Amino acid sequence: MTSQNARQCLAGLKSKSVRFAGLPSKSFDGGCRMIDTIKLMDFGTQTTNLGAMTCPLASSFTDWARFAVVPAAKKYLGSEVVKIETMGTFNCRAIAGSRSGRLSEHAFANAVDVSAFVLRDGRRVSVLNGWRGSSEERAFLRRLHQSACKRFGTVLGPDYNAAHANHFHFDMAKSMSNGTAYCR
């Protein structure tokens, strides 16, 4: 049984020529769950390790790849991104480093961790090395971070804490205190 919001979101993805497969909804011990999730099959850029994603997350991610990653690679690196590397989406766990034990958005398939970009010319720009890398790599990654802040509810990168030195964390949850996007 797919909710009205999810149906609208899925129709939106289809209209943007994104190929995806619907996944069965599941609940797990400890409160983790995948409800109305999909697996992205093709949206223009090969991407590794994408598992279950909520539709709003998948929609923001494909928009970010198309309208931020592709043009920023051309502008700052003079090349084309042929592969986006991620560290996955669904993961049944609490927020890393948090004492509250509150579940991570990864526990709801509502988050993705992006670690690197492989270019047509063979270069690989990782968040780990590029964030403090050459001026072009810095500019490229900061542009992607900035653009993500307009598209996702929460964006965490290397400047947030050591746990994020090697990836950008994107999820759809906004700040619980004031309902605005959280961008660090």
Ligand SMILES: [Zn+2]
């Ligand atoms: Zn994450």
